[in-house]
Amino acid sequence: MSRVSPTGDWDGRSFAHEAFAFSADQELVDRVVPFAVEGLSRGEPVLVVAGERVRTLLTQELGADVRRLATFAAAETWWQGGHRTLHAYDRDLRALQAVAPTWRLAAEPTWLARDDGREWSRFEAVANRCYASLPYYSLCLHDRQRLPASVLDAVARTHPLTWGGSAPVPEPAYEDPQQFIRSVHPAWVPRPARASVAVLTTPREARRAVSAAALGWWPARVGDVVQAAHELVVNSLRVAAFAEVSSWTDGDTLVVEVADSGPGLPDETLGYVPPPGGPDGAGGMWLAWSLADDAAVDSHPAGTAIRLFFHR
């Protein structure tokens, strides 16, 4: 058996992001136990957040060393929607960064098995960009018995590393985060003729216009719709003299589009980058994305249009 190198040539100074999919118990043990042991031997904080099956196996295999883990937590209670989950995770990371030069994490996002948990792959994709300089190794564990093929496919496309048997190797299916995000957003279809359209120069006018549209659709979500659209309009008005705000319903879905003739959006992934941090306007994109049920971006040098989708 060749010598196992659990983190390959990772130097502990930047982000490494590996997806490991397992079926048999032994497969999991052979990957995670050396990973944890290596971290402990190097004096790094080792964190494990996983489902019950993984926790049970690790407890058996690591024995007393389980108590040396910086965190050993159940993943089942972590999910609170993509944005909230990432925001909480992000705060933990920043706290860790303040006290540790490097650390490693074995995490099982068990919620990928839920319909409403699949959006997590978007955050996994964008993490490759926004966490690129954080000094930790994230080993993401995926149970083949619980996850459908479509989710495992998204996992491969969002993790640059996979397990090669004795060391991490590049994942051939890995995609650029922006490309992945585009592929999972709703298709950009032409705006229907029935859409109501307003051209606005202040965010206040935009709030009034969007509020009127949302009230006729579902009063209970007016606050979310107005806030989300407002943040997009504010961003538009940073780069353009006016914003075009349109809205329409498609079945039970309200679509709000904010378009401008600015220079295009330099980074289409900002809606998945937790605040604070990022340029002016990034916090507004994060908030808008978190309030909406889905989003889509059409950006080119002559302008940007962003659609937010709200499901009734």
Place this chain on the structure above:
Amino acid sequence: MSALRRLDAPTGLRPGDHVCWTFADAADFTATVLPFLEEGRRLGEHLLLVGASRPELLSALAPLPGRDELLASGQLEVRSTAEVYASGGQPSPAEQVTAYRSLVDAALARGRTGVRVAADVTPLVRGGVDGRRQLHVYEQLADALMGTVAMTALCLYEASLGAEVLGPVTLLHPDQHSGEEEPLAHLSGRGPSLSLHGEVDVTQADGLSRALVDVACGTPGEVVLDLSDLRFLDVAGARALARATQVLRGADVHLRLVRAPRVAARCLGLFGLHGEETVPA
């Protein structure tokens, strides 16, 4: 507590009203103060007009019915800004407000129904950053005073001062007139704590941060800001509150945000702020 409103005319005002009014030029100034003072005359109020130059003010008042009788009886006073706000060195904002309180008491004792002041505050803004800081403290204390005594005030500012100067000042008034602009927010000192009313978005974020820092930094310890009447807060507004909180911490002031509506709490959370005792609105 008076609700935030946009004022289209300088009339229909009653004690407790505190108006921020931007004017374009001398003609606009005159056209604004005349109906304001005339209304006060009809209500039996003591009238005070304050501006840069007393002679100019007197000539501006020429069309006011019974101007000379009002002046002779003492019901109408005309004074220069320097005389009112800077006599005897540099009176503190608190001393100025005390002087207004005494003026109200004296007017009531003479049988007037209250005091009505129209003041061109523009000269005070020219005092640089320190002068503006003092002005913000003063406007806030004056606003709180007007919540408790029979006083109506029209604070006039030249529109050419620009948004950077007018932003924080406007926010400190519940009644606002600024061209066609709809007033959005009021930072009030009326009531047991500071409170923020209306809508705070990116257009007032800088002004809010400055006004809040200036009015709170003189009181080390805890300053409570009640957010329960906030109808809208955006990310830029929350960032401004976060910035103010941080600046105030440097002055040993702990700004405590309370009773944030659910929508505001969401934005505040982005900056690690909490609007404790969140109200459901």
